[in-house]
Each structure stands twice: as structure tokens, then as C-alpha cells.
Amino acid sequence: MFEFIIIMLVKIAVVFGALLLTVAYLTWLERKVIGDIQVRLGPMRVGYHGLLQPIADGLKLLFKEDIIPAEADRTVYLLAPLVAIIPALISFAVIPFGSQVKILGRTIDLYITDVNIGILFIFAVASLGVYGIVLAGWSSNNKYSLLGAMRSSAQMISYELSMGLSIVGVLMMAQSLSLVQIVKAQSVVWFILLQPVGFLIYLICAVAETNRAPFDLPEAETELVAGFHVEYSSMKFALFFLAEYANIVTVSALATTLFLGGWQGPLLPPVAWFLLKVFAFIFLFVWLRATLPRFRYDQLMGFGWKVLLPVSLANILVTGLIMAWR
Amino acid sequence: MIDYVWLVPAFPLIGVLINGFFGRRIRRAAVGWVACGVMGLSFLVSSLVFWDLLQLPPDKRVFKGVVFTWIASGDLRAEAGFLLDPLSAVMILVVSGVGFLIHVYSVGYMGEDRDYPRYFTHLNLFAFSMLLLVLASNYLLFFVGWELVGLCSYLLIGFWFERKTAADAGKKAFVVNRIGDFGFALGIMLIFVTFGSLDFQEVFRMAPEKLQVGSALATAITLLLFTGAMGKSAQIPLYVWLPDAMEGPTPVSALIHAATMVTAGVYMVARNHVLYELAPFSLALVAAVGMATAFFTASIALVQNDIKRIMAYSTISQLGYMFTGAGVGAYAAGIFHLMTHAFFKALLFLAAGSVMHALANETDIRRMGALKEHIPITFWTMAIATAAIAGIPGLSGFFSKDEILWQAYSGRHGHYLLWLLGVATAALTAFYMFRVLFLTFLGESRVDPHLRHHIHESPPIMTVPLMILAFLSIVGGYLGVPEVLGGANRFQEFLAPVFEVGHAKAIPSPHGAVGLELGLMGVSVAAALVGIGVAYRFYIQDPSLPHRLAERFQRAYTALLNKYYVDEIYETLIVNPFKRGSVFLWEGFDVKVVDGSVNGVAYLVEWGGSLLRKVQTGYVFNYVLAILAGAVAIVGYMAFWR
Amino acid sequence: MPIEYLPILALIVLAVLFALGTLLMSSIFGPKRPTPEKLSPYECGITPVGTARERFSVKFYLIAMLFIVFDIEIVFLYPWAVVFRQLRLFGLIEMAIFILILCIGLCYAWKKGGLEWE
């Protein structure tokens, strides 16, 4: 029991640290990649090629004044960033990032935990993320943040549906909700090949769920100043920012797990494969932001409800038909 | 495939839902496609199920599938379950197959009707109800199907409810059926009280132990059930609704008379043969009522002039045959006749519909004649059906009818009087059916002059079902060619496992001499031929003869023409006393006693209400408190007194 | 509680501590110099007009309502998906009926303009 707890704590610490590091450097990576795409250099001053930029940003935010608007509901105003960041950080608990390794004669599973409702856990946690936005928008007592929050949350719940539906095909094939089992079910062929439509829907929803371009409408600077977190400053703002990037990492890891065969791959060690796939997916995110123009809000909601939802339902039925007929 | 037998009723139900909810939104063609499509699918599934059943050894051909437990309350346990055995397999095949053809025909026949979606919704519902009925695995579900069938007949007979006659006919059908259903429901209750179960298989398993042969209880149960059958299958004395049922669209009549509704009673008796075997008196009554109905209504049919009415009486008469078959213990023969009858009666009605279609809804055969040249397909198909029902050797009716007649003579419960009446009925049948054929298609044209030039054959969507049914009317009988004619009687053999259960204790059927069977067969064929000959003499050779005959036997003729005044007798004996009694009750009892007390109570209530009104504040939380107090009381009871 | 949920609990505790710690640090290190202008709602530099707690379009309600309904559908779909291989065609028909009935609702909402944003 004691040993179990020690191993558990070590794993949690490693994963947590890695996640924070990834998130921090994601901001750097994004600026660099977009810079490259736009034929600029991006951050160059702090450290070699701006490598210390995230740390500098963090420190700067830490020493900024923390403004709470006069009419704001202080408790909820404080609570909102917490509610945003905590779900973003804990969904990694069930994602497997490798098979097993032997360290000091012990076999250690490379995941924090494997629960038999893994995917449901992630969705449950993700469904709480919307509160951060709603509460932030409401408590700020600002028209723009309230409107941004409503829009943002409406968008999130709309695309959450299609996201949940898009992976039903995967579950039908894997016959399990455990992410480890789902990865193992892909030892022969990745589900992206068996579920191309599901993957496409997942991809679109993942972008929309994380409020990224071309679905970054709720925080469209040009239209709504900065969306639900317009009144936030200092570390509270940083937490929203962190949450958004942590979510990107989570959906990428989930995509890897569900569609890209997880840690599995030839030659390289499993963890390397896992990271490779995740970063490829993240790169796709950045690339999309640099390339695509923004949706209009009515297009965005219409697309979610009138295209993605019916298509993902049809995908489920077609998958079922094929599986039942075989 | 057998596991999917629930799809058989499910498909028509889907049709009901689609056409019921969206029928007015989608195009008419789509409505027809949906309705026919679901019936076609249902028939397809039935065929596949039937085929699968055939692959199994005869003693393994019983399946019970429980879809879900419907009611589980105390001892009462009713499951929405399906019982598939050779009997129900034959029935679903007939219902869905003939039903499908009638649906297709309806697309053409009802093409112009305003209420096209409603029509097909109800038609699908009818098929669904009947399929539910024949597949039910227990009495309760059976009763649901039974009642639904009654409801559908009401809806469809009164389809053109703007016409008073149609609306009245619908009501009549419903009310007469209700009388039978009342007995039927009592029978079911008695079964539950006796056996503590409503499941067919369980009841039949327990029946020989719990019921003595010939005991009053067995007789009571079976007679009550038979009351239902009398209503649904239009037997004496509850047959009066069926002739009026022709007020509905003609395909509906075809559906009622051939595939659904009226056959339910025969099916019910066959299904419950285990119980009937325990009640010889009931069996004898079934046979007697059946044969009496057969003869009685055939005689009415002799002189009627409305083509559909003749068909209706003919149906009642043929149903009488089926009941006779069941009553003498030859259930398979009854079901066999049910099937062949479904083919040729559907054909007859559809052909009659085609004639009406050609003549702008004329139904009086006195204003027809010489239509053969104009509508040849209708003529030939109808001729085949007429020959089949008349019992011309080689056609389906011959085999099934003679099987019944033979069993009526020699069967376990047979009697020569039954046979004699049966043969006489056969002669009458041949006569009146050929009378219709001759008067309609041959001889001189008596058609209204300005109708004459637009007599036209119906479109293929109507004639193709006719031709298919004609084909079936010819070959349908070869499923059950009796041994004496060199056949193997496959039909009876197929149904045998179902009916052997009840026969186990009974005496084996005395298979009389081959010569005797052939002889009786010859007699019935001769009777049919005489009937045809007389019809030929009357209506082709010497058309004035019937009139002279009618003059001579004025009273008999008018009695027959007025259907023995049965409706009038009912009117005087039952309806009018009821009316008078009701009027008395209304004026004497109701106004003074009931209204007086009701008004008194009303005053009391009003006075009390004005007090109690103050309690009703309209505020939710006051109500909540009341609910809460109730909850406290109930939980308190649980806590302290139990 | 099954043992495999212990790490999740631990991770939740860690995440809460991290988030609280971050806020605490910023409140320690950050300066505090409030002015009325600074504390007023940000509206692109223009003086705020009216209250922010205004009512917004009922469309948001409709979207959330539809979300609930289809969320329930997902809840039913997941257990269905994991046992689909045992249910086969039968299960497919059941679920197809279920989905179709809900799609009627979606179509109704669509027809009534519940999915339109002007």
C-alpha cells in the first residue's frame, strides 16, 4: 500500500510538472510557429531564441496589480479562474502515455490511473469547465464579459455534444470506456482509419471546445474586446490562459489516445511516440490558427447543430450498420 | 430470422406512425409507398420466418419471444410476447400477404380520395392489430389486438363518415362487436380465475388437469370465448353488422372479409382448441351455429341485388363453414378454408371494387351486365374466384370446402345432418355466386346509357393484385390435397403439431372408406354444378324466369330479400323495448330521481365548495405543504404500523 | 471507493493547491492601488451605460435545453456502444428508433428557428 502511494505520488508529480511545462512552452511554441508562418522571428530577446519568454511572462503577470471591478461579485469573481483551471489540470489523470516500464525491478504502468469509465471521467471533468467561463462573465459585471461568456459557453456545450457523439464509433469498436483498453484495441489498426468521419468531427469539436481559431469567436478581440475574461488581470488572467492551453494539450492527448493508437508505434519507445503524436496534433492547432479566418457566430452555431450533430449521429448509425452486418 | 418475428407487426406500426404523423405533409405517392412498403416488408419477414420454421423438425416448431413484461401485478403477469407456431405462422403469412395486395390495390382504388393519408394510416393500423392478435402469446395481448381490430373496423367502415349510412354502419359494427367482446372479456377473466395465468401455453398445459371433460366450467369458458367469436366473425346472431360493413371503401371490405377481422374468431377457436376439446357441448354448438349461419345467410344471398352485400353474406356463410370445421374437431380444415377463402374472397371484393370503379360506384347488379368485353381482366379473375368459392374441382375452394364437408360427416364430432346442410349450402353458394357473375358480366347490358361509353378497365396497380390473387385462388388448394385424391395433405400435416396437443386424449378420427369419401365429394360437386346450372338457366337462358318465380313465391322472396327481417326483428325485439325502457327511465327515473339527487348533490357540493374554495389559494407552497403532510402521513404509517 | 480513484483524488488536491497557491502568490506580490476609474467596467474606454445584468436572448436557453436533451442521448449511447457487439442488429434498431425520435425534436427546433442566430 505504501509503495503504491509513493509510486502514485511520483507519477502525479511527474505528469503534473510535465503538463505545466508543456503548457508554458506551448505559448512560446505558438508564437514561434505563427511567427515563422508569417515570416517573422517571434520572441527573440529573453534567452536563446526567446526560450525563457514563458518564464518572463509568468513573472510579469505575477507582479501585476490584481483588479477586482467595483460592482463585481467578489466571491464568484475569485472562484471563476479556479473553476476554469482545476478541471483542465485533472483530466490528465486517466490518459495513458506509455505501456509499462521496469524501474528497480518494479513494473510500473505509465498512466496515473486506469478507470473503467475513463472517457466518461474526461467528459465529466470537461463539462465542468464551462462554469469557469459562465461565472467569470457573470461576476465581472460587464456587458462584454457576460455576452462573451454566454456565447462562449453556448459554443462549448454545442460542440461538446458532437464531440461526445464523435467518439461513440470508437467505443463501439473498443467495447470499453477505459482509455488503456481503447489504446490496446488499436494494436492492429488505428481508429483514425476505421473512423475517419468520427475523427474529423472530433478534430473540429476539439478546436471549438478550446475556443481556438477559427472558432475563437467568444474572445474575438475585434468584436467583444476579450470575451469573458476582459476584466481579469494578473494571475487570475494567467489561470484562464493556462486553462486554455492545458485544454489544448488534453484534447490532443485524447485524440492521440482515441484515434492515433496512443503510445503504440514501431522502433521508438512508447512515451516518445505518445509525445510525438500529441505535439503533431498541437502543431495542427497552431497551424489552423495561423491559416484560417474566423467564423461568424451564427455560422458557428449553425454549423455545430445543423451539420456536426446530424453527421455524427449518422456516423454512429452507419458504424453500427456495418458492424452488425459483418 | 425467427427471433425477428416481432418485426412482422412492427413494420405496419411504423407505417402507422409515419403516415399518422406526417401523412399530410408528405406527397400522396409517398404515403402509398410507405403503406405498401411496410406491408411488403412485413410479408417478407413473415415469409422468411415461415421458411425458417419449415426447416425445423415438426415438433420443434414452437417459439415464444418475450419483448418485455407488460404488466406484473400480483399474480397477474402479462408479457408482450409473441407465440410463433405453425398456426400463427400461417396466419401472419395470410394476413400480411393478402393485406399487402389489398394495400397495393388501394393505391389505385383510393387514388382520388381526399383523406388518402388517413385511409392508409388506418389500413396499416388494421394490419398491425390483426398481426398483433395472431402473434399474441397470451390472452391479454390477444385481447388488445382483438379490440384494436374492432376499433379499426369502426374507423374504416365509417371512413366516409360524412355519409350517415357509413357512420351508422361503423357504429353498428362497433356496438355489435362490443356485445361479443363483453362475453370474450368475461371468458378471459374466467380463465384467469381458473388458471391463475393468461399465457396460452401455460393455460393449455394446465387445462387437462384443472378442467374435467364436459365440466360446466370448461363449457362456460369456451362459450364465453365463442360469444366473442360470434361477434367478430359475424355468426348468428351477431352477424348483422357485416352486411352493413360494405359502407366502407371496397378494399376495406376485402381486408375485413379476407385477411383481418372476421377470421379472428376462427383463429381464436382454433387457438383455444385445447379448451374446446374439453367442452364437447361447446364444440357441438360451434358446429351447429356455424352450419346454421352458413345455410341461413347463403339463402339470404340468393336474392340480394347489391354486389357487395351478396359478397358479405357469402363471407358469413363461408365463415360458418370454417366454424363447422372447427366445431367438428377439424381445426386444420377450418384454417385451411380460412386461407383459401382469404384468397378468393379478397379477390371477389377487389374485383367487385374494380367493377364499381368501372361503373362509377354502381353496386346494383340489376344495372350491370355484359361487362365482360369491357373489363376482361376483372371478369376472368372474378370468374376464377367464383368458380373457386363454388367448389369447382381443381380450384382452391374445392379442396378446403370438401375437407370440411368430409370432416363434418366423418369427423370426431361430425354428424350427417351437418354434412347435408353443408352440401345444400354449397349448392346455394354456387347458385348465388354464379348469379352475380352472370348478371354482372354476361347477358345483355342494363348499364345506365350515359355511363356506358366510359366503362374502362382498372389500372395495372389494381389488376395486378387481382391476377396474383386469382393465381393463388387456383393453386392455394394444392397445399392440402386430401389423401384420397392422391395428395399428401401437407397443410394439415404442417398444422398437426399444434392440434395434436388437444387430440392426444381424443379418439383418432375414423377414416372412413375411400369410396365413401369420394362419393361424398361427388355429391358436393354435383350440388355445385346443379347450382351453377340453375343460375345459368335463370340468368342466361331465360332471364324472365326469376321474376316469374319471385311472383309465384312472393312471400318467400320478400322474406329473403328483406334478409328474413332480422334487422327488423332486432329492432322490435331488442332495440325498441330498450328504447321504450330507456325513455321510461329517462322521463321517470332519470329526471326525477337521478337528476333530483344529482342536483341535490350539486347544491351540496357547491355549498361545500364555496367553503373549501378558501383552501385553494393558488399558491404553490400551500399545495406543497399539503403534499408534505400526506408524505408525512404515509411514511408515518410505514414507520409505526408496519 | 475503488482504489483506482485514489490517484484522481490526489491529483484534484494537487490541482486545487496549485491554483490557490498561484492566486495567493499574486495577491502577495501584486501591488494594490485601486482607483474608481480602474474599478469601473471596461467598455473600450467609454463610460459604462446601464447595468450588465441585463437579460439576453432566450436563444441561449434553447441551446442549453437542447444540450441537456442530447447529453442524455450521449449518456444512453455510451453503455450502448460498449455492449453493441452483443446486441448486434437488435441493438442497432433500438438505438435507431431512439435517435430518430430525438431527431424529430431537433428538426422541430430547427423548423421553429431555435437554431438560428440573427
Next chain:
Amino acid sequence: MVPLSAYLILSAFLFATGVVGVATRRNVLIIFMSIELMLNAVNLAFVAFSRFLHSMDGQIIVLFVMTVAAAEVAVGLAIIIALFRNKETVDVAEINLMKW
């Protein structure tokens, strides 16, 4: 091992709390939330019974309760919105439409 009665008593407590909420609050929305609380209390009892009586029926019933709750919330809140449009209030003391 936590005994069944502990869960049931917790369930009873939550239920009673919901009852108090429904009976004493004026805000329709909070009354509605209290009803949700009562439903959840019942759900807890169902799941507890399911666990201790070794039957899955309880859990499946909970699934249906949640579904019905979702439908109820959808319609109930729509009624509240409609009511608010008419009367500009969510105070049950000002809503007595159920009076004839």
C-alpha cells in the same frame, strides 16, 4: 465498510432539506433546485440499495430519474421564463395562477 443505513439516513437528510427548501422559499428557481435536491436524495437511496441488495435495477432507475429530471428541468424552466415574461417575477407568493 459503510453500512447501508448511513447512506439512507444521508438520503433522508438531503430529502428533508429539499422539502424545507420547497416549503419555505419564495424564489421559484430555488424551489426548483430544492426539487432537484430531493430527486438526488432519492437517487442516492436507489444506488445504495442497488449496491447492498446486489441488483443493478437501482442504478438503471437512477438513469431514468436523471432523464426525467432533465426533461422536467427543460420544461419547468421554460414555464418559469414564460411566467417571468408575463409577471416580471419569480416569487411564488405573487404567482397564484392555480386558483380557479
Next chain:
Amino acid sequence: MELGLFIVLALVAMASAIAVIIQRNPVYSALYLILTFLSLAGLYLQLQAQFIAAIQVIVYAGAIMVLFLFVIMLLDLRKEEQRAVKGGYQLLIGLLLAAILLGELGLVFGGGVLKGVPGEFSPEKVSALGNTQVVGRLLFTDFLLPFELTSVILLVAIVGAIVLAKRRLD
């Protein structure tokens, strides 16, 4: 350990449940209700109903309460905050009845009135088969009809909600 966790979760559930009904601001009530739901989800996990625990969060916390918050924000509710509790006898009777109810329920549950015969799904068997799998299997066989009827209820909810909410919108 297990008992400790139960006590913590139960206390959180009870405290937040009380907070739900005494908070003046409906937003706070909603937030406390979410907390109740989350602690109930934890209790479901303890009862080895993992699937129910997950959908408790997804449906109740993630969907139903979002709708509640949307509606609270849709209606401007500051006016109500001043007089949150009904006065006088209503409060008294309500509390009294609830207390009696609680006492009675305690008697019923504590007194062992409720006895049942253990069914076939022992926790070991369920965890061997997988909680979700067992739920799925039962749901789509034994509970088929309720499941299908569920869709009708949801359909009615959609139609009803749209009719009610959109009446004077357009």
C-alpha cells in the same frame, strides 16, 4: 479510510444542501447545488456505481445546472434577493413537517423495516463484467421499453420547452 471519505463527502453534501436552501442569491444556491451533486458523485463512486457517478457529473452538474445558471442570468433577479424566505406560519409548518418526515424516515431506515433479497449482481460480479457494460446490457434488454419511452419524454420536453419559451419571441 473508506468511512472517513464517506463522512467527508456526506458532510460536504449536507452542508452544501443546507446552503442551497438558505442562500439569498440564486447563483450561489446553484453553485452549492453543484457542490452537492459532486459530492454525491463521489458517494456513487464509493458505492461502485462508476457509470452513475460519471453521468451524475455530466448530466446534473454539467448540463442541468448550466441551464439553471443560464436562466438565472436570463432573468434579472436582484429584486427577489431582499425577501427570500416566506414569512410566518409557512416557514414554521414547513420546518416542522420536514423535521417529522426526517424523524420518520430515520425510524424506517434505522429500524430495518426494509429488507430485501440479494439479487444476482454482486459487486464482484459487476466489477468483473464492467459497471457500464452491465448497465448497458440490462438497459437494452430488460429495460428496453422504458428506454424507448425515454426518447418520447425527451421529445415532449423539447417541443414543450420551445413552445413555452418562444411564444412571444417572434
